[in-house]
Amino acid sequence: MTELTAERPIDPARVDEPPAGPAAAVILAAGIGVFALGIVTTLSEASTGFADALNWKDSVGPLSGKTIVSSLVFVAAWGALTAYWRRANPALRPIVLTAVVLIALGLVGTFPTFFQIFE
């Protein structure tokens, strides 16, 4: 039988459901990854120095750094949170809510009408 670090009672009807930790990890990592994309997009617009620092390939411009940074943040957060929550069974709802807020903020950060305010 799988050993669970339960933070909530296990519903007997769902005993064959795996622990929520790895699922929580990828959900929160998605929120963090999208939020990171919004942040680097807006900062890149606000600061030419920051945009230049993200210009890792001339033909692509700052988009090269923005996309690599946000993708790496997503993968790193996924890995770290999975290691942390591997056997845990955290309540999913607050984690999903946090991820949704981060995704919404990240989406706003990628919207030109928003980030061009900081030009």
Added chain:
Amino acid sequence: MHLSYREWWTLVHGMILGTTFLLAFSGGLAGLYSLRTELVTAEGLQERVRRIKVGTTVMAITAWLTVITGSWIVYPWYRAKSPDSAKSILLASPNTADWHNFGMEWKEHVAWIAPILATTAAALTVYYGAALARNRYLRNLVIWFFIGAFVTAGAAGLLGALITKSAPVH
């Protein structure tokens, strides 16, 4: 009938990968929506779950390939400094400048949200498998990540099609 090297890549980016993404989304969404214990037999459930795992994984891989080819292969041609590049042509007229200033500026960023959300949907599907049929909350969660991936990819794809119509990459 002739397609240049660049036109081939725009075709791969927009049509081939885009169509595969759309097909994987349609199949995956239908499969996930009807993945309920009351609607499928035990044998049917195993087959359905296997198909959904493949569909969501294909969608995630396709989403990554689409944004990588778009940003790292096609986009440099779009934004080249030469006066005949698509970006230069759009910015040369106030009537078309917003296709770049809003359209392309949003497309190049929002598109990268799609693979993150599609990967999350695929990871949840692979991890939970048949448990998704019994747990409506988890199933809906996967569906919403799936739809989020489709909407962000769809916004980017639609803008890409409209921008290409105004100033194609040759």
